[in-house]
Amino acid sequence: MPTPDRTSLDAIVLAARDLLEQDGLAGLTMQAVAQRVGVRTPSLYKRVQSRDALIQLVAEATLTELAGRMNTGASPVLLANILRAFGHERPAAFQLVMTPGAGTPVADRAVAAAASEAILRAAGELAGAEHALEAARTLTAWATGFISMELNGTFKLGGDVDKAWDFGVTRIVDAITADRPSERHLAGAPQA
CATH class of the missing domain: 1.10.10 (Arc Repressor Mutant, subunit A)
Incomplete structure (x- = not known):
C-alpha cells in the first residue's frame, strides 16, 4: 500500500x-x-x-500574485504604486522576477505575458496601441530601477524618497503621454 x-x-x-x-x-x-x-x-x-524548477515555480507564483494586484489598478501611476508596494512587501520575490541574476531560472513566457497585461493596457491608453509595448517597457524599467535602488539602500543623498518617486512616476507618465503622435500624424498627414 x-x-x-x-x-x-x-x-x-x-x-x-x-x-x-x-x-x-x-x-x-x-x-x-x-x-x-x-x-x-x-x-x-x-x-x-530540481531546485531550478522550484525557483521557476516561485517566480511564476510571484508573477501570478503580482498580476492579480495589478489588474485592480487602471492608471499607470496606480500600477507603478502597486509595483512599488509589492517590492517593499516582498523584496526578494520582486528582485527574482524583475531583476533576476544571470542564470537564475525565470517564469514561463506565458506567465510573464499574463502578468504584463495590466501595464500594457494602461500604456496603450497613454501612448496609443502602436506604442503600448515601448511605453510599458519605459514605465516598468524606470519603476523597477527606482524600486531596486530603494530596496538596496542606494539613495544616500538625503531628501524625501517618496517625493522623488511621485515626481518621477508623474514625469514618466507625462512624457509618455506628451510623446503620443497625433492621429493626423499616424495617418500620414503632414504636421502643422
Missing part, C-alpha cells in the same frame, strides 16, 4: 516563497524547503524535479 502524500505542490511553493524572503535566493534550497514542509528531501523530488 503506497504511503499518502505528506505535502502538496502548493505547500512546497509557499514554503519556498517564505524561505526566499527570509534567506534570499541562496537560502532557497531543496533541503530547507523539505524541512519547512515536513518531509525528507528525497520526497520533495516527487513533486519538483
